[in-house]
Amino acid sequence: MTRGAGRAMGAAWVLTVSVISAAPLLLEPEVFLEKYGYLHQDGQAPNAVALRSAVCTFQWLSRLPVTGELDGATLRQMSTPRCGVSDEGSQQIWAQRVNAVFTGEGGSRRRRRRSALRAEKWYKRHLTYQMVNWPRHLSLGSVQLAVRAAFQLWSNVSGLVFQEAPEGPADIRLAFYEGDHNDGASNAFDGPGGTLAHAFLPRRGEAHFDRAERWTLNGHKGHNLFMVTAHEIGHTLGLEHSPVRHALMSPYYRKLGRRLLLSWDDIIAVQQLYGKPVGDHPVRLPAQVLHATLQEWEFTELHNERRTAGQPLYCRGVFDAITMDQNRTVLVFRGSVYWTVSADGDVSGPLALRQRWADLPLAIEAASFSPLDSKWYFFKGKRMWRYAGNTLDPGFPRQSSDLGLPRHPDCAFYYAPLGHMVIVKGSRYSVLNLRSLHQEPYYPRRLADWTGVPQGTNGALTRPDGRLYLFREQRFWRFDPVKVRVTGEGQWAKDLSWTGCSGAPRSNNIL
Template identity: 35%
Template sequence: MAHGGLLVLLVAITRSGSLSGAVVQLTDFDRAQDYLQQFGYLKETTDPQDPQHLQEVTEALRMFQKVNDLQPSGELDDATLEVMSLPRCGLQDNFLNTHLKFRLTGRWRKKHLTYRLHNYTPDMSRAQVKLSIQQAFNMWSDVSDLTFREVDHGLQEDIRISFHDSHTSCPFPFDGPGGVLAHAEAPESGRIHLDEDELWTEGTRRGSNLRIVAAHEIGHALGLGHSQFRSALMAPVYVGYRGNFKLHSDDVNGIQALYGKRTTGSPSWSPTTPADVSPAEGSNHSPADPCTARLDAIMLGPWKRTFAFSGNDMWTITDLGHNPPTKINQLWKELPGNLNAAVHSPRTNKTYFFKGNQVWRYSGSVLDYGYPKKVQRIPANIDAALYLENNKKLVFIKGSNFWQWDELRYNILAHFSRPLARLFSGVPSSPDAAFTWTNGMVYFFRGDDYWRVNKRLTVDRGYPLSKRERWMRC
């Protein structure tokens, strides 16, 4: 039922105008007019009774209704009021015409950007927050020539993300639960603020989905304005959680207009999407517990992410601990579980997985042609594999022996075996897993113990330590 044309003053309007003479409650009028002014549909006026202003209100309502898939009647009906009551972004829409196209507000002068989380919401664990933010950035890097890297405190970042509530000093204060969820500044400011008065969640329809809202604000921080397509990520009104959320073509066209299409070899996958594996979404899979699971393999893999494997599951590890596990074949589709070893070569950007007497080789998440293949001249069921930086070779370990392989010299996985103690001093035989990490150190794992090997290839003093405590942060 329509509430009429916003007239509490019963101003006479000519037949050519679309505002009716019906009476609307003052609270509805004030709320709608304030909304239209706040979000860029309507200019402020000193004389709200001016017929010209009332006509401008009608046109503003029509624009708001059009971009929200409502009947553009120019009347303040129940459906319009309902959309105005939905949570949304705090930035203005500034839709100057009805041409449905992305709007640009700025541009970074580089394509490799860093970001930092200034603080965290107590609604989610730190690992969950970091994962949601990482996935939000991945939405944009998956379709553009942008890359994003999280940096630690003390390092300069391009984009800074923080949570604060309505009591915190801010140029655009929040309004408590509901209403405005977040806001961001155009390039090259890089500031993104999320309302701590909201309930931030992932994998559920309760509260506000951190991944989707953060991705919207990242779009602003990258130079995108609001979209006039309601189903677009950059639409101003938040429409709720969707587990299979994807960017609208308007989002993709906008970001590619700024930074170009994604080039071959860029990351195209976001690890461990909770929406895909959450039991709430109907999965009967009981994932491994990173705190107690025995490792089958670990590697510093493609896209410089640390992957751990156990049974049919994998998870990523960050400085703050482990992310939620997911099935291995959600990323590497043809790959079985219960692996013997995994290793990624930064020299060739290939990833190798071993099980029994077979090897699978991937480029990113795509299985290379002709694989899996039978391994040759190394035994089946190896214990571990790693990339050795000092000679740029792959090392395969079984029991107390090792084999080395130069990818660029040999076409088969083959070399002579030697005692493990001749390569590494102080490491255990038959390790569960081993890999070289970002700091150039080599790590060996067996049970809950791990050993750190320095660049002289000897174990550092004080090891072994607890994998559960130091790596998984349990």
């Protein structure tokens, strides 16, 4: 593509994205199509036929209606976080795999790849792996267990055996990086959103993860490290992206839900390379069993970290929600547990979330205590729970849509100047009347009303001086309701003593 043509075409397409797409597109559409193997970089601007063909192929792999047009659904899909491995060749390889099933050739048929220089598969069945590092806000023990489970997912359905080699050398290495990490400019990580991870096909045996992403293990806010790791392991074994709905090897990572973790296409793909497991009967672990196991692992590790590190794990920079009750006790929520920080700065926890609020789900996305009615409000997915003390109010949980509220909110907080609860989601915010339990008229509105407040905040609370504090990852923003703008920001674990983290020591064994 010529520089001039690229700029002209990009400008026109970016305008389309800003009007149609629900989320900002990190790459111009033609740049996106080139990066992920739909357009070849031959120095010439793509013509209309090539662009339409590329869009059709992308829509096919993304399970969208194949129109060849850059409609809203296509642009939104392009803005969704995904795997950084190119999709080039996936359509042809998938067709060969399905044809092999019907012709009965199975694993005897060698799969053609897009580059003859790349090995098709490992020529041994016993592989070792090593974790080079891990996310700072996750405990080493729980990450090791999740990674082990991700490898076992593939060994359960194939003839492969995996063994961890902590000291190396190892066949497969897992590592977290930021930005450019010597993989080439096209593989540089782009921070939150966009490309979450990428991997290299057999023989190089590496999987890299964006260190700047928010990684989680048990399905609450962030990207599930187990699911992303299992996907990237598939690439290190030689698997391409799959167009099959709910396939683990889809270029857009699955969530950890109720479905089986591997689709029929995932299993056929790995068995065509490495054969069936001993006994010829694949073991398929139900997702809900793994989800409960990850919850148990994390809860145990949180307690272990408290004893060994001498500080709450949330002080390393991530939590799901934060609020403050009528006694000025701060509550910090993460996954299935929470901590309390008294007005004097004493920290208690981690405590089991469901032991105090029995009917809540395993993890929440937003929480707020309202001084207006002395009630607790919790949000997860498309529902809202309301508690008087520890007792769930009659008629709850309620559907968020019935209240006029968005699903999967970023955060919620009671805002005294309005006398209502504010719920933030992306670039917009809603206002819930706590007496009528309906959204106030003329909402939602754009978050730009709150001058200086960033998108993606994961918690907020109002301190006794009336100032609002909003949090995102390791940073906070202090909002002045009188001046109606942000008047300060910083690192909350270091700068805000009332979070229970100020002056706490940090481990040297993490990122």
